[in-house]
Structure formats: C-alpha cells, structure tokens
Amino acid sequence: MDTSVSTVKNQTVYIRPSALTDTPSHYCPGCTHGVAHRLIAEIFDEMGIREKVIGVAPVGCSVFAYNYFDTDFVEAAHGRAPAMATGIKRLLPDRVVFTYQGDGDLASIGMGEIMHAAGRGENITVIFINNAIYGMTGGQMAPTTLPGQKTSSSPSGRDVETMGFPIHMAEVLAKMEGSGYIVRRSLHDPKNIRLAKKAIRTAFEAQVRGLGFSMVELLSSCPSNWGITPLESLKWIEEKMVPVYPLEDFKVAPTLAGLKF
Numbered sequence: 583m584d585t586s587v588s589t590v591k592n593q594t595v596y597i598r599p600s601a602l603t604d605t606p607s608h609y610c611p612g613c614t615h616g617v618a619h620r621l622i623a624e625i626f627d628e629m630g631i632r633e634k635v636i637g638v639a640p641v642g643c644s645v646f647a648y649n650y651f652d653t654d655f656v657e658a659a660h661g662r663a664p665a666m667a668t669g670i671k672r673l674l675p676d677r678v679v680f681t682y683q684g685d686g687d688l689a690s691i692g693m694g695e696i697m698h699a700a701g702r703g704e705n706i707t708v709i710f711i712n713n714a715i716y717g718m719t720g721g722q723m724a725p726t727t728l729p730g731q732k733t734s735s736s737p738s739g740r741d742v743e744t745m746g747f748p749i750h751m752a753e754v755l756a757k758m759e760g761s762g763y764i765v766r767r768s769l770h771d772p773k774n775i776r777l778a779k780k781a782i783r784t785a786f787e788a789q790v791r792g793l794g795f796s797m798v799e800l801l802s803s804c805p806s807n808w809g810i811t812p813l814e815s816l817k818w819i820e821e822k823m824v825p826v827y828p829l830e831d832f833k834v835a836p837t838l839a840g841l842k843f
Contacts, residue, residue, distance in 0.1 A: 599623035601632045603652050612805040612812020614769040615643060618711060619650050621779045622682075625786060626653065628843075635678045636670055638663040640692065642684040643717040661692025664699035667706045678789060680707040686716040689725040689749050696755070703760025703794035707785045710751060710797055713804040714823060721807030725749040728826050733807070748826060752799045756832035762793035764833040768801035770819040774829070783843050784834075793835045801827055 598604065602623035609615045626632040632653055639647040641660035648655035658666040663681035671679040688696050688710050699706065715733055716722040722735040726748050730739040740748075756764040763785050767778035778800055785796040801823050803815035810818060 599627045601626035601635075601652050603650055605649050607650070608646055609643065610804075610806040612803055612815055613643075613717075614800075614802045615711065617769050617775060618682075618709065618778075618800055618802065619647070621775070621782055622680075622709065623651060624779065625783045626651075629783070629786060629790075631678050631786070631790075634676065635680070636674070638667045638670070638679070638681045640681070640683055640687050641718075642687045644682045644684055644687075644711065645718070647682050661687050661690070662695055663687070664692065664695040664704070664706070664708065668699055668702075668704045671704060671706050675705075678707070678786060680709060680786070680789075682709045683711065684717060685710070685712045685714065685726040685751075686719075686722075686724045689751050693725075696751070697758070700755045700758040700761050700795045700797075703758075703762075705789055705792055705794055706796075707789045708795075708797040709782065709785075710799040711802045712751075712799055712823075712827065713802040713807075714748075715804050715807050717804050717807055721804075726751075726827075728822060731822075732809075750827065752797065752827075752830075752832050755795075755797055758795070761795045761797070761833050762835040763788040763796035763838055764799075765797075765831045766799040766801070766827060766829050768819055768824060768829055770801065770803070770816045770824075777829075780843055784838055784841055787841060788835060788838055791837065793837065799827075801829075 635653040637655040640658045640663040714726045723733040752766045768774040781798045785798045788796040805812045805815040
C-alpha cells in the first residue's frame with residue numbers, strides 16, 4: 583500500500599500580517615479596500631515600522647480603518663486627514679504618518695487640504711483609494727466619476743458639459759514642488775496588486791528618507807454602488823477605469839529610482 587500521502591505535511595503559504603488585526607471586515611463583498619489594508623500591513627511588518635506608525639482615517643468607507651490596523655490611529659473630520667497628519671508629523675517627526683482616503687474625501691471636501699499638504703512638502707504618505715464614486719453615503723457622483731458613468735446623483739450618466747470632467751489627482755499633485763513620489767496603481771488582478779505593493783513600500787520609504795509628500799493612488803472596486811458583481815467590477819476597472827486613469831509613475835525622486843524589494 584502506498585503510504586506516501588500520510589507523510590505529506592501541511593505547508594503554510596500565507597499568514598495574517600501582525601500589523602493587521604483579527605477583525606471581521608465591514609466592507610462589502612468584492613470591495614478591494616481589504617486588499618489595500620493587507621498590502622499596507624505587510625509593508626509595516628517588512629519594514630519593521632509598526633510601532634512607529636500613526637494612521638489617519640477620515641469619514642467615508644475608510645472610517646473604520648483603525649479597527650483593522652494594529653497601529654496607533656486617529657480619526658479625522660471628512661477631508662481633513664492631511665491637515666491632521668501634518669500636525670502629527672510636525673509634532674512627532676520620528677513617526678511614520680499616513681492617511682487612508684477615498685476619492686470623495688480627498689478630491690472633493692478635502693481638496694484644499696491635500697493640495698496644500700503637497701505644496702508644503704509635508705513628509706507624510708497618502709494612500710488614495712479611487713473607486714470613482716461615493717461609497718458610504720449612497721453611491722453619488724464623485725470628482726473621479728467617469729464620463730457617462732451612472733450614479734445615484736447622475737442616473738443618466740455623468741455629462742461632462744454640465745457636470746465637468748473627472749479630476750486626475752495623481753497628475754495634479756505630481757506638479758507640486760513638495761511632492762517626492764506620486765504614482766497610480768490598481769488592485770484588479772494579482773500582477774497589479776504586486777505592483778501596488780511595491781509602490782506603497784516605495785511611498786513609505788520616501789517618508790522615512792525625508793523626501794517630502796508621497797501618494798499612491800489605487801484604482802479600487804465598488805460593486806455594491808456600481809450595481810455589478812464582484813467579478814464584473816474587476817473587469818470594469820481594467821476596461822473602463824484604467825483607460826481614463828493610466829497606471830503610471832508621475833513623479834519619482836531620483837533617490838527612489840531602482841529600489842529593490
């Protein structure tokens with residue numbers, strides 16, 4: 583009798599990062615916020631900075647981010663995370679300070695805060711989740727909503743003649759002299775998730791090296807408000823969002839080029 587099967591032992595291929603708490607997620611099925619959380623937590627562990635991190639979450643789908651990260655965290659008013667992060671970093675310059683913000687928060691009510699934080703070259707890191715819609719408050723049109731995209735406040739689709747064009751935040755912030763690292767990535771498939779992780783790591787490296795403002799924009803899914811399945815939402819990112827929001831490096835400080843992780 584072949585007994586070789588009995589000698590096979592289970593192998594651990596993945597463990598939850600220590601920087602991520604064992605907390606059930608409140609996010610909708612198919613939402614890629616959880617993927618972003620995992621990447622960030624893995625990076626904290628790999629860099630050995632978990633005890634130095636202070637996160638800032640504003641109002642929006644990210645409002646409960648403090649439940650998921652085993653790091654110090656504070657809550658900010660809607661759109662005001664960059665302002666709060668600025669104060670924390672200036673008071674505690676040895677800490678690694680980051681904000682975790684959605685597109686309605688960062689590109690609408692928080693536009694003034696994010697622009698001036700980048701303009702001042704505040705040495706903070708911003709993780710910007712762009713799902714082209716207001717997720718928590720009912721699926722309304724956001725500053726990043728695509729032309730023709732239907733939302734609860736644009737049921738016939740975004741008409742650029744009356745509602746304007748989407749705002750490309752990575753391109754805008756890359757023009758600010760205080761920015762050291764500005765890129766856009768996506769979370770719609772394994773290859774792009776790996777590239778997103780490298781970008782997030784580089785953004786935190788930029789802060790540790792004192793290179794000024796850094797931001798990683800992540801194209802993310804919102805199947806509940808888009809009205810499609812989780813699988814369809816990943817294809818929607820690839821086929822609809824990426825052509826409008828190209829995945830590029832918009833600004834990379836010379837000392838960050840060629841970093842290997």
